[in-house]
Amino acid sequence: MAVSLSKRDLEELRPWVDKTVKKVLGFSEQTVVTAALNCVSKGMDQTKTVENLKPFLDESAPNFVEQLYSAVSEVKARSKHRKRTFKQSEDGEEVKVAKKPKLPIPEEDEPNIPVLNTQPSPGQLTEQQIKEMMASARRAIEARKEQLSTLPQTGPPPPPAATPGLVPPHMSSIPPMVEMNTSQALMNEALEKAKKAAEIQARIQATLNKQPGLLGANMPGLNVARMQGMQSSKPTPLILDEQGRTVDATGKAIQLTQRMPTLKANIRAKKRQEFKLVQEKAADVISESSKFFDHRVGFGPSDRKKKSFKFHEPGKFQQIAQRIRAKAQLEHLQSEIAQAAKKTGISSATKLALITPKKATSQDDIPEVEWWDAYILPGESYSNWNKTVTKDEQGNDTEEKFANLTCFIEHPQQIKPPADPNKPVELPVFLTKKERKKLRRQTRREAEKEMTEKIRLGLEAPPEPKVRLANLMRVLGNEAVQDPTKVEAHVRAQMAKRQKQHEEANAARKLTTEQRRDKKLKKITEDTSLGVFVSVYRVRDLSSPSKKFKVEANCNQLQMTGFVVLYRDVNVVVVEGGPKQQRKFKRLMLSRIKWTDEKRTKDDDDDDDSDDETERKRDNKCCLVWEGTVKNRAFGTVKFKACPTEKIAREQFRNHGVEHYWDLAHSESIIEASND
Incomplete structure (x- = not known):
């Protein structure tokens, strides 16, 4: 039977499960309670639940699971009728229904498992508590033996001191030998139960380590951090060495988890501090170890300087204005001088003087050095073309070949041809006849739709019915029969009105003579x-x-x-x-x-040609x-x-x-x- 409960039902069932686990194990164990509720919340059947809980409960698991699912059925049945607190009687009156008691546990259904006579611990038993219990039991046994050995064998022994929590008061009237045997049996029983509790606890811890999925995240109200805190009873001790570092039990240094800031501002500040430390360290390493480090190069600050106001010096713009005015005045004077020189003929004389050679040369004269080689050659002749004698810093003579030649190559600037346009030419799109018809049809449909919307909203009046002589009887009906002459005149007036509107629209669209001429010129003219x-x-x-x-x-x-x-x-x-x-x-x-x-005339053919x-x-x-x-x-x-x-x-x-x-x-x- 697979049953699944809601979060509310599981919380209601938790106390009952805790109480039952305490009766079965003899102490409260929250891990078993959580595992049992997890199985119920996942909707497992009884067989699978028994398999999951058997490592915790051993032979008591089937009986516990049967009681658990009977309680689950009762909770399920009660949750269905939770909202129905009133019941309608036969007379039609509402009668309040009494609530059912919360999950009573009959005595005959309780598990028949031996329970310790001592009071159950409020929480989980630790190994230290179990050792203390066993040591106290041994001390009580030794004290009892000493008392029995000191008693005379003929007389009746004095009543033994009652050990709290181990010997019940109704056994005080038992004879000495019987009392000793009984106390010995109780001590052995207590030791066995303590050992069994320790074994169960160790088994539960091992099962939890092997099957972490049994305490799944689907269990409502489950706190994983609290469960981990329950498993580890004490925190790990902090051990420091002589240098103040954190070490483990073997003396090995451990790196503790550092707290990282969560705010963006704190994170940025920490990153800036770390970057600054790394940069300073790198600068020290470079300055000390690198043999290629130039000490003249300084390291600037890593932080960017704050922006500040930059004020101009007084009189700066006045100086700029004075320079501009002086330049304009100089250009004006130069233009006046050029005009005066042009009128007097001085300008032509100066131009002729500029192009006149300094000394007369003939075409037959051969220069000592060509002009294209004069820049490269060290002297004014070709005699010492392959060497140039210069002096270095110490005053020694050194030979250099073609000192004016360099390794640089001059690349002339590429100029676009004048016929190439600056912008790419966009080819016009020509539509086919079918596409033009489709576009015209869509445009008309949109215009008609817009007109219909305006008429529907009341922005424009609906057009008059288009009446012709052909559809006269169909459109007007009885009016055409009653007065056909009047109707015919009305129809002819409408036809004349439509014809006039058509001609006026054509005349408005018609181009004038100047517009037609401009259109032709625009079509013919090219760029x-x-x-x-x-x-x-x-x-x-x-x-x-x-x-x-x-x-x-x-x-x-x-x-x-x-x-x-x-x-x-x-x-x-x-x-x-x-x-x-x-x-x-x-x-x-x-x-x-x-x-x-x-075309020639006859006279031309006869006389002149x-x-x-x-x-x-x-x-x-x-x-x-x-x-x-x-x-x-x-x-x-x-x-x-x-x-x-x-x-x-x-x-x-x-x-x-x-x-x-x-x-x-x-x-x-x-x-x-x-x-x-």
């Missing part, structure tokens, strides 16, 4: 701050006005800059802009414009000479310039600092003409 893309085209014949207009109009529309030089058989077109603009203009020049299509001119127009074409990037723009708005000679054409490009464009285009035209 050329990091680099300008340049393309150079060469056209054999650019005399057609329509083709001139196309080139100029596309340059202006694409917000490009450039220059067009018109020369015989070499017409150079230079355009500057962004990569997107260059792609569009390249497609115009190489694909869209048909350079060989010419010659065979050479027809062949030239038929072979007219455009080719890309060069494309690349430059740092800055060289031209402004696109302009056309007709040049009669090659020198004038090259001069136009030289004025803008890009004459190499003309050289490249003209050289290709000459090579092409020679190949033809």
Whole structure:
């Protein structure tokens, strides 16, 4: 039968268990009481409880466990009806029920175990008490023997002195021989019981050492520290040697447990003190033993200095202000002097004087030492390049090679190319048609949900029903039947109102002319701050006005800059802009414009056109000479310039600092003409 009790029931059962253990063992033993209550609290059955308590009680364990579980059953039954203190009678009145007595122990159920005649000790018997009891018993026996040996054998012996606690008073009238035998038997019985008690106590201590789990932590009210104090009767004596150290019984030094502080402030203070001692010790060791220790290096304090106010000296900021004012005044004077020198022409003379060499030199003159070697060589010639004579501290001559050379290497600072952007370029995210539809649907759903919530809260009025001629009868119902003309007019007015609102919303969203122009310009304009893309085209014949207009109009529309030089058989077109603009203009020049299509009139065919001119127009074409990037723009708005000679054409490009464009285009035209 497995029963488990609550904490309250176990506390109620504890006195009964203590009393029963005292009757079984002859003395009170709290370890047995705790073990028995622990078995009950864990819900063990009687068999397992007998196995756990048998080392303590021996043969009395089954009888004790049976009584224990019968008491547990009574406590369990009483705990169920603890709250029901009133009982309803047959007449409907409440009658108070008498409480049951607390666990009576019948006399016939008490264990039949011999008990000592002496008064039971209030606590556990120690070995010293048992020895004293046995010594007193021996002394009483010896005294009794001496009394018996001194008595005459003929007469009746005098009554013996009653030994307290050993010989009962009803045996005083027994004859001497019988009395002696009886006292001897009682003494032997007392000695046996004392030995048995000592054996039981030793067995209990051994069992507790082997089975510490029997006194588990699940037992309510169990104090482990108190149990340990019960097992050890006396504290360990403190033994000190001549030096004041704590030693054990063998004379070996012991390290006592030191009390550690619990407050954070005390812990930090103790750590600081220990660190200070260790640092001082390390400094002493370094200064004494280390041969590499530098005595000039001092050990600073381990603690950080407290922060204090740092006051400025009086007049410090006044001096700084005076220096700033003097510097500004000096810059103003320098600017005035520079302007005056510029007006009088002194500045140009000083610049010429600076760049004029000190002595006249010709290209054929060979210097004794090159300028790049002058810094390294010790002298002014290459004769003593491999040695340098210097004097040391003692005055002796020493030779050094290349004294100005060091082991250091100069690494030039890395500069980012101007075309690389400072920030990483973020690519735009383009949605598919399906994703755009889904996003539009979600946005509309959210807007409709918000409008519904506002209408539900009463913040906005609900919209009128959307009535059309198609759903007129379904929406209005009886009203449409009663007065159809009035209802139709009302529906048409609603339709006109919705149409007007729609048109007004479209007109409000419509961009103005300036906004449309700005939008187109923003779409076309590109950022050329990091680099300008340049393309150079060469056209054999650019005399057609329509083709001139196309080139100029596309340059202006694409917000490009450039220059067009018109020369015989070499017409150079230079355009500057962004990569997107260059792609569009390249497609115009190489694909869209048909350079060989010419509309000629009949008069021109009959009179003016010659065979050479027809062949030239038929072979007219455009080719890309060069494309690349430059740092800055060289031209402004696109302009056309007709040049009669090659020198004038090259001069136009030289004025803008890009004459190499003309050289490249003209050289290709000459090579092409020679190949033809």
